[in-house]
Amino acid sequence: MSDRRVTLASVAAHVGVSAITVSRAMRSPEKVSPPLLEKIRKAVADLGYVPDPAARALASGRTDVIGVLVPSVTNNVFSDVLRGIYASVEAEPLEIQLGNTRYSPVMEETILRVFLSQKPAGLVVAGIDQSEASRRMLEAASCPVVQIMELGPDPIDMMIGFSHYDGAAAATRHLIETGSRHPAFVGARMDPRTQRRFAGFRDACEEAGLFSPARCITTPRPSTVTIGAELFADLIARHPEVDGVFCNNDDLALGILFEANRRRIAVPRDLTICGFNDLEMMAVAEPSITSVRTFRYDMGRQATELILGRIAGDRAAPAGPVDLGFALQPRQSTARGAHVAGD
Amino acid sequence: MSDRRVTLASVAAHVGVSAITVSRAMRSPEKVSPPLLEKIRKAVADLGYVPDPAARALASGRTDVIGVLVPSVTNNVFSDVLRGIYASVEAEPLEIQLGNTRYSPVMEETILRVFLSQKPAGLVVAGIDQSEASRRMLEAASCPVVQIMELGPDPIDMMIGFSHYDGAAAATRHLIETGSRHPAFVGARMDPRTQRRFAGFRDACEEAGLFSPARCITTPRPSTVTIGAELFADLIARHPEVDGVFCNNDDLALGILFEANRRRIAVPRDLTICGFNDLEMMAVAEPSITSVRTFRYDMGRQATELILGRIAGDRAAPAGPVDLGFALQPRQSTARGAHVAGD
DNA sequence: CTGTTAGCGCATTCAC
DNA sequence: GTGAATGCGCTAACAG
Numbered sequence: 166m167s168d169r170r171v172t173l174a175s176v177a178a179h180v181g182v183s184a185i186t187v188s189r190a191m192r193s194p195e196k197v198s199p200p201l202l203e204k205i206r207k208a209v210a211d212l213g214y215v216p217d218p219a220a221r222a223l224a225s226g227r228t229d230v231i232g233v234l235v236p237s238v239t240n241n242v243f244s245d246v247l248r249g250i251y252a253s254v255e256a257e258p259l260e261i262q263l264g265n266t267r268y269s270p271v272m273e274e275t276i277l278r279v280f281l282s283q284k285p286a287g288l289v290v291a292g293i294d295q296s297e298a299s300r301r302m303l304e305a306a307s308c309p310v311v312q313i314m315e316l317g318p319d320p321i322d323m324m325i326g327f328s329h330y331d332g333a334a335a336a337t338r339h340l341i342e343t344g345s346r347h348p349a350f351v352g353a354r355m356d357p358r359t360q361r362r363f364a365g366f367r368d369a370c371e372e373a374g375l376f377s378p379a380r381c382i383t384t385p386r387p388s389t390v391t392i393g394a395e396l397f398a399d400l401i402a403r404h405p406e407v408d409g410v411f412c413n414n415d416d417l418a419l420g421i422l423f424e425a426n427r428r429r430i431a432v433p434r435d436l437t438i439c440g441f442n443d444l445e446m447m448a449v450a451e452p453s454i455t456s457v458r459t460f461r462y463d464m465g466r467q468a469t470e471l472i473l474g475r476i477a478g479d480r481a482a483p484a485g486p487v488d489l490g491f492a493l494q495p496r497q498s499t500a501r502g503a504h505v506a507g508d
Numbered sequence: 509m510s511d512r513r514v515t516l517a518s519v520a521a522h523v524g525v526s527a528i529t530v531s532r533a534m535r536s537p538e539k540v541s542p543p544l545l546e547k548i549r550k551a552v553a554d555l556g557y558v559p560d561p562a563a564r565a566l567a568s569g570r571t572d573v574i575g576v577l578v579p580s581v582t583n584n585v586f587s588d589v590l591r592g593i594y595a596s597v598e599a600e601p602l603e604i605q606l607g608n609t610r611y612s613p614v615m616e617e618t619i620l621r622v623f624l625s626q627k628p629a630g631l632v633v634a635g636i637d638q639s640e641a642s643r644r645m646l647e648a649a650s651c652p653v654v655q656i657m658e659l660g661p662d663p664i665d666m667m668i669g670f671s672h673y674d675g676a677a678a679a680t681r682h683l684i685e686t687g688s689r690h691p692a693f694v695g696a697r698m699d700p701r702t703q704r705r706f707a708g709f710r711d712a713c714e715e716a717g718l719f720s721p722a723r724c725i726t727t728p729r730p731s732t733v734t735i736g737a738e739l740f741a742d743l744i745a746r747h748p749e750v751d752g753v754f755c756n757n758d759d760l761a762l763g764i765l766f767e768a769n770r771r772r773i774a775v776p777r778d779l780t781i782c783g784f785n786d787l788e789m790m791a792v793a794e795p796s797i798t799s800v801r802t803f804r805y806d807m808g809r810q811a812t813e814l815i816l817g818r819i820a821g822d823r824a825a826p827a828g829p830v831d832l833g834f835a836l837q838p839r840q841s842t843a844r845g846a847h848v849a850g851d
Numbered sequence: 852c853t854g855t856t857a858g859c860g861c862a863t864t865c866a867c
Numbered sequence: 868g869t870g871a872a873t874g875c876g877c878t879a880a881c882a883g
Contacts, residue, residue, distance in 0.1 A: 219860080220562075220862090238587050446733035541853090567858080567859055
């Protein structure tokens with residue numbers, strides 16, 4: 166049972182049929198007579214036969230692998246997406262192959278090349294900022310491709326996401342509507358999605374004549390709660406007038422909350438804080454923190470389902486990008502109900 | 509460039525050598541004369557040749573895949589381990605194949621079977637509570653296997669982890685030493701690792717004659733910050749005497765901190781809180797939270813390195829389990845320096 | 852250092 | 868409904 170000696174041929178011999186019949190019994194049972202099917206199934210179970218995926222891939226030119234390319238496995242945001250992907254694939258005879266690009270387009274290119282060499286059944290890639298080479302590879306790929314997390318003008322194939330710009334702008338307008346006269350921006354890592362959030366913040370501030378680049382503080386380091394606290398300490402030292410902060414994500418927002426608590430700054434009375442993504446802890450924080458809810462789990466789920474649909478030859482697959490929208494969760498003022506955009 | 513028509517044979521024809529020579533040039537360049545090697549490399553680049561992993565696996569009976577089996581991809585703890593694994597493999601010609609067991613031994617068995625059918629170069633599995641069948645498969649596996657996250661009496665092959673029992677016991681003793689007379693336990697999910705932490709808590713309490721099962725409150729649901737807050741609300745309603753809480757992890761601890769803040773319970777004066785894992789945010793929380801630091805990233809790194817060593821035929825691989833220890837981070841009392849155990 | 856021969860385990864295409 | 872022949876692309880084992 167150890168050395169994988171059990172092959173299609175050995176099962177076939179055991180039952181007294183040819184290998185191809187066993188192969189068929191496994192892949193299209195309806196093409197094999199019921200009694201034979203039964204015997205074959207028993208033999209497979211008894212002998213502990215497990216198909217060799219390499220041989221299968223070589224012979225058929227296909228695999229049952231869906232490649233997933235994300236920039237991080239640590240980031241909560243992507244792990245939620247992954248959960249959705251795993252959930253939707255659970256009942257299917259498909260595997261997930263995860264690639265970690267570490268926010269590097271070059272790395273993405275390399276991994277993509279490897280993934281494509283495996284003739285995947287589908288590909289899920291995060292973002293719309295692929296390198297030229299990656300884009301060409303994806304366009305030439307003979308499998309369905311879904312870009313997730315964002316929306317953009319020219320999808321490679323399928324696309325499902327939401328507008329980071331709009332989400333940030335909506336949050337910022339809320340910040341201003343609830344009284345912030347000196348809004349600030351705190352951001353970390355500044356990847357493309359973060360940049361678009363910043364643009365949304367900036368434009369919403371400018372609409373109100375309240376934009377100040379000096380109140381925008383960022384770092385290339387990846388965001389953590391600690392960095393949120395540090396950046397806020399910096400910010401408030403230089404700009405004590407700040408009365409509202411939009412953060413590029415919830416980790417930073419939490420750090421700011423802690424730092425504000427430490428400095429006995431009354432939140433939300435003297436400072437309102439808004440995060441992005443609406444991690445579970447935002448609602449239960451004390452005081453709770455306003456955030457922009459994004460539908461990460463659903464994004465993962467639906468991305469895989471788009472691929473499954475395409476594989477099943479479902480022509481009802483959506484023609485254009487799918488906008489999942491976002492939902493502002495106001496928590497530091499008179500609740501005014503969730504604002505749902507997109508979709 | 510799309511249909512992967514470029515094969516070893518086409519590169520060989522292009523250069524005017526045989527396929528096997530190209531194959532060797534790619535795998536053991538030292539066995540090919542430098543000028544030829546140069547020409548082959550150029551042809552490979554020009555034609556954009558990428559080896560077919562399925563064909564390679566079928567012919568050689570091996571792959572360059574390290575299978576990693578974890579119970580969750582969302583849990584911070586495992587994502588840190590994954591980061592370590594990815595980091596140590598980055599420079600190697602190895603891929604990571606991730607399996608998500610969802611805390612189910614049955615699922616683990618299924619995935620294991622799939623993984624083994626791919627003839628992996630190595631296997632990393634979380635925990636020591638594999639099913640009988642899983643254990644047999646792993647013992648029969650012809651590749652190096654590393655169990656991570658825990659230590660136990662009979663390793664399948666290699667093992668690297670720490671004692672959850674000892675970590676919890678040390679934390680609990682600290683809780684008691686710093687004045688808790690009515691210590692409580694709050695736990696969620698109650699997987700095997702959590703159970704061992706609970707045992708450590710219980711025994712340390714009993715040592716001091718302070719154990720009370722009524723003050724131990726748990727839920728089978730996965731732990732979240734919200735659940736931490738809820739369980740604490742329950743606990744304190746029924747046992748207002750509670751003056752110290754050991755939590756099975758940091759999420760719960762954070763939820764308790766928030767709930768305590770909400771109820772104006774002075775932390776740490778009237779309530780001391782201790783988490784487990786020491787997530788980054790524990791130190792920056794207000795007030796900061798005591799926790800048991802675990803070396804998750806290192807665990808991932810070293811697990812992979814053990815496998816790499818074994819693959820390289822390194823007989824210097826450790827004979828027994830590797831204890832990475834833990835480090836209590838006391839933050840809610842007079843700091844008394846980190847207590848490092850194990851190792 | 853390079854080439855020849857053979858075959859990995861399975862699915863495709865065509866027969867029956 | 869079942870089977871025979873053939874080859875997927877690569878590498879192992881041996882020659883030279």
